[in-house]
Amino acid sequence: MTSPARRGNNTDFYSGLLLVAVATVALLYIRTLSVGTVLEMGPGYFPLGLALVLMVMGLCLAVKGLLAEGSPIGSFHLRPLICILLSFTAFGVLVERAGLIIAILAQVAIAHFASVETRWRQSLVIGVLLAAASAVIFVWLLKIPVDLLP
Amino acid sequence: MTDVFALLGHGFAVAATPINLFFCLVGAICGTLIGVLPGLGPVATISLLLPATYALSPVSAIIMLAGIYYGAQYGGSTTAILVNIPGESTSVVTAIDGYKMAQQGRASEALAIAAIGSFIAGCIGTVVIALLGPPLALMTQQFASPDYFSLMVLGLVSAVVLANGSAFHAIAMIFLGLLLGMVGMDLNTGEARMTFGLVELSDGINFVALVMGLFGVAEVISNLEGASVRIVNQMRIGTIWPSFKALRGAWGAVLRGTALGTLFGILPGGGATIASFSAYALEKRVAKDRSRFGNGAIEGVAGPESANNAAAQTSFVPLLTMGIPTSATMALMVGALTLHGIAPGPMIISRQPDLFWGLIASMFLGNAMLVIINLPMIGIWVRLLAVPYRLLYLAIVVICAIGVYSVNNSSFDVYMTVGFSLLGYVLRKLDAEPAPLLMGFVLGPMVEENFRRSLITSHGDPMIFLQRPISLALLLVSVALLISIMMPAVRQRRVEVFQE
CATH class of the missing domain: 1.10.287 (Helix Hairpins)
Structure with missing residues (x-):
């Protein structure tokens, strides 16, 4: 600007x-x-x-x-962009082939690299917690027709 | 009048069922949460939670989503006052005097007047919906398709007014949204349009995938760009209940803010953000001593906070009575209603009385809950600010992915989200806001249908839009709005308002 x-x-x-x-x-x-x-x-x-x-x-x-002269375009940050988009793609590819749990773990693993501030131990804990919570909430309670494991 | 009260009573019966009370509370808590957390707006959150509402009845779903919206108005002020970080765009002006008050050791006073002002404004705004809704809906029922078409045009123009930045960009985004809304089966012939041979697209582009990509995921990616801000709160809040003497000076500001917010919420092109900015400007103008503003004037908190909450409530009026959304959040509500098989429009009040009156009654209850959630429990919310974004975003992307997938149990929708995330990110970099695009997408099919029907009834004569008085009036208002934002003086003010 x-x-x-x-x-x-x-x-x-x-x-x-x-x-x-x-x-x-x-x-x-x-x-x-x-x-x-x-x-x-x-x-x-x-x-x-x-x-x-x-x-x-x-x-x-x-x-x-x-x-005419206009405002410059914002700078692209490829690292978060690519990692986040890839993480979603991985989820989409894996959810029906390998089950929800592996899809979530894979998504968290890829999304982990989107930020330079993540620490792998914390991300691992979050990934496991998210997988467990999703299994309970989405598959057992809301009964989404998806396999948990391959 | 007695009729309204009888119907409101019915609404309370609906809203007070345990399940609806529960979801009202869930909405209010979620709203406060996202209001407190910067970098997560109501549009993104509502789109995140849209899939979760499938399992609910339409009434519970809309009660919860509405709770998120007005809850965010409460939560946004908390961080604005305590740490000078407005959680929402609607609380930007609150930070000016609110943070000063907190620095002077008057944090509790500022927080209390923000909550009390919001509560009063919320209640008055709700009464306005109850009184205005039925007559407006009755009036809209007289509308024929040309009038509807012009009404949609007015709704789309209001999206231009709301957009931050160039009006030309915003108009282009509307047309892009309209075009995307055309994808899928043609309503009249059943022919597939612009589906590129993909069966998954025959019902149109998935609304949830579009919204989550454009708003939710794109927002996460932009938030990850820089180093995250470490928020250290050293402010001591002290007692939450302030002396009523301290609050006395603020009553006028609360009422003026409420009046302004109520009006801005109903008007196309209004909305909660503009309402709060205008309320601040108004308070500054009517004050005897202007120098107090910026130095901890209680009116500078009371006015804008009342205004944004009043506007958040009354922005439901155009949606529920005429079926047109006036902001991106209301466009999401249209999506939510449509997902539940309810067409937004003037028939909602008469055909879905549970929904209309239940929602209104839930707003009273929700506002009361919010005062309790926000005042005594404020310490909990402030502590939430300590949750680092590096943990939060991982949870957000996973919930997004599961949410999109679960709508149709289709991986295709997840890939669509990837596409729209990329589009949303690129649009941000190009200074083009995705909100007008969303409005175009939601209104697209309705615009086309009413356009086609109008021209069939007029035997192809486009003058029909100018011959019908209602349609003509709506179009004139749209043109006036468009001209007014193009005018240099107004343009300058818009830039100032958005940059402040």
Whole structure:
């Protein structure tokens, strides 16, 4: 926020690009839907309108970002981002294949590396506690149909 | 009038059943907890607990979720006063004079007026819902689809007003949300839309996965970026019950804050945060000696704290009577109701009297519980601040994962959460708030349906939105709101308010 960013390297430009990308993907898919007319709107009518508006807004933002100076984008911290996202993916992959307990332990193990402040002994205790508590609350009390162990 | 009291009596009968009392208490405690803990807002917490409400009846579920929302308003003030860290955005201004009071050894006075002010404001706000709800719902029942469409537009515009930062970004986020809301089966033809051939998407994008990714998980990732703040509380709280003499000066501020908060809660584009900022500004303006503000003026705590709680209660009015959410938290309530098979709208009061009157009555009980939870037990909450984030976040991610999975017992939803977490994180870095996106997503299907129906009845003439007086009035208000936030003077103030 303090120093103005260079042209083309600011939040306006990149959010514009993001919107254009989303709108393009949507438009490619909407091509397969019947659009219809105002009187008989097909399933594609409203999404088409929205995607077009999004496309125009994205282009405006991108052009504005190229021409004028804007606020710089925040810095990305890849370590927490990747570790947390991976930990969720691991949970998703393991929960049906290896059971809830292993999925939770794996998630905690990966999420442990998201922060530099974690201590492995504490994380281990938390992981075991969470696995035990989830087994009791979710599987025995709330009866979620999921296996505890492989 | 007598009718209202009879119905309220019925509401108390619903709210006072042991199970509903229990979940009201759970909500109030959870709300206080997240209010106290910085870095965990009500939107993230409510999305975390959404899956847990499946097992409950709709009435218990909504009572608990509402308790979290207004409970957070109480809890947020505690840390603002004691350690100068506002637990919620609504308590930011409370910290200014509240922390000063605590430094002067008047912590108990500040905490007491915050709790008492919130209680009075909560009760008055609840009465307003009870009185305003039924007539407003009756009025909304006259609405035809063009009017509904315009009402939704007004709801979406209010999301722009609430958003922090550029209005253009916020509008773009609304359209992105609307587009995401289109994913799934087309209501009229049953054709799959934008599902990319995935069966899992045919019912649309899972609401819980979207909210948890955008708000819950993305928030955890941003919190892990820097070194965590060690909070050391050396403040002695002393006796909790202060002399009533000390509180006497604050009654006016409580009532003014309540009035302002009640109004801001109902208005589109209002909400608890803006209400508390405005209340602080108002107190400063009406005070005889302005220099006291910033140096421990009790009005500076009483006004904003009353205002945010009143607004938290009355923001349920547009939701329960017209079916439009005016903030991200209310959009979550729409999601919660829909998950339980209840369509939010003017029919709730007449078709679901247990839900409407039970919720109102539970707000009275919940506010009373909160005073007890907050005042005598304050030491426990302050000690909670010592729980390090490195332990907390591990528990949060696991609960998130199980919660998302348990909605449909599908790993696909967990992967969706990963995608939306990434999107939420990127949007934060791009200064684009995810709240307007959520509003668009929730309202998307309703906007489309009413748009289609309107044009069918008008034989394709878009002028129908301008010909019907209700619709025209709503659209004019929307345009006026949009123009007002684009105006340089207001824009400047918005920036100031959000940066303070």
